[in-house]
Amino acid sequence: MPANLSIKNAPDEVVRRLRQRAERHHRSLQGELLAIIEDAVRSEHTLSPAELLAEVKRLGISTRADSAAIIRTDRERH
Numbered sequence: 001m002p003a004n005l006s007i008k009n010a011p012d013e014v015v016r017r018l019r020q021r022a023e024r025h026h027r028s029l030q031g032e033l034l035a036i037i038e039d040a041v042r043s044e045h046t047l048s049p050a051e052l053l054a055e056v057k058r059l060g061i062s063t064r065a066d067s068a069a070i071i072r073t074d075r076e077r078h
Contacts, residue, residue, distance in 0.1 A: 007033075 022032035047055065063070065 005037075 018032060019029055022029050025032060025035070027035065
């Protein structure tokens with residue numbers, strides 16, 4: 001059974017940005033909020049190697065050592 005949700009005291013700036021986002025996606029504010037919530041609770045899926053690499057690049061994640069050094073260290077521990 002569908003439920004009604006409400007968000008109280010949302011900052012004006014957040015609401016403004018949500019309205020802009022909804023407009024970009026050709027949705028109502030409520031439609032955009034529902035899409036955001038659905039995306040947040042969607043079951044996680046396994047990323048493909050390409051998707052994982054894209055996410056790592058998007059987040060700017062890097063290591064201080066190259067892969068050979070990481071593997072060497074791991075092998076020396078065992």
